[in-house]
Amino acid sequence: QSALTQPASVSGSPGQSITISCTGTSNDIGDFNYVSWYQQHPDKAPHLIIFDVTNRPSGVSDRFSGSKSGNTASLTISGLQAEDEADYYCSSYRSSTTLFYVFGTGTKVTVL
Amino acid sequence: EVQLVESGGGLVKPGGSLRLSCAASGFTFSSYSMNWVRQAPGKGLEWVSSISSSSSYTHYADSVKGRLTISRDNAKNSLYLQMSSLRAEDTAVYYCAREYSINWFDAWGQGTLVTVSS
Numbered sequence: 001q002s003a004l005t006q007p008a009s010v011s012g013s014p015g016q017s018i019t020i021s022c023t024g025t026s027n028d029i030g031d032f033n034y035v036s037w038y039q040q041h042p043d044k045a046p047h048l049i050i051f052d053v054t055n056r057p058s059g060v061s062d063r064f065s066g067s068k069s070g071n072t073a074s075l076t077i078s079g080l081q082a083e084d085e086a087d088y089y090c091s092s093y094r095s096s097t098t099l100f101y102v103f104g105t106g107t108k109v110t111v112l
Numbered sequence: 113e114v115q116l117v118e119s120g121g122g123l124v125k126p127g128g129s130l131r132l133s134c135a136a137s138g139f140t141f142s143s144y145s146m147n148w149v150r151q152a153p154g155k156g157l158e159w160v161s162s163i164s165s166s167s168s169y170t171h172y173a174d175s176v177k178g179r180l181t182i183s184r185d186n187a188k189n190s191l192y193l194q195m196s197s198l199r200a201e202d203t204a205v206y207y208c209a210r211e212y213s214i215n216w217f218d219a220w221g222q223g224t225l226v227t228v229s230s
Contacts, residue, residue: 103159
């Protein structure tokens with residue numbers, strides 16, 4: 001059961017934009033628009049920030065945006081702020097007899 | 113306000129059993145699929161199991177199939193995870209999460225820590 005692949009870390013200065021990639025396969029990201037993204041601050045529960053590839057729940061800043069191309073989904077954070085420093089996880093539905101949902105390996109975002 | 117509160121975690125010996133509970137409030141529990149997601153210390157998120165709103169369907173990650181059993185009691189607004197034949201690699205914080213739509217976990221509990229160690 002392989003997780004989706006994310007870079008271990010991404011950093012940026014306040015005000016900059018950063019992008020986190022999430023690479024899967026044709027059995028998950030490539031074939032379904034059921035990609036979500038979660039933000040997790042230390043010792044806190046994950047928090048949904050993007051669902052169905054591009055949609056933001058109410059209350060989530062429009063500085064967060066999602067996209068997908070082929071087997072790779074991406075999360076972009078624009079106008080980086082100190083409060084954005086956290087771990088970020090992608091997730092996808094996977095068509096498989098052995099797994100239903102799969103998370104990414106996680107990316108630590110550091111605001112310099 | 114949507115609330116999910118897990119309980120039942122603790123220290124258990126390898127091969128032992130434990131039952132986790134998740135008490136839901138602030139929404140119509142019987143209308144939503146529910147999930148368990150775990151996170152080993154210092155590691156990433158791992159989806160564990162899912163159950164449909166009426167318990168008609170359950171799904172499990174390969175790593176827990178045959179050892180962990182998800183269930184729910186809609187009358188009690190509660191979700192459960194019966195854990196047996198526990199292994200050291202099951203050590204993690206276990207979160208319950210509401211599934212608003214497919215792969216869209218919009219509400220999470222605070223988590224309960226399960227430690228499997230002799």
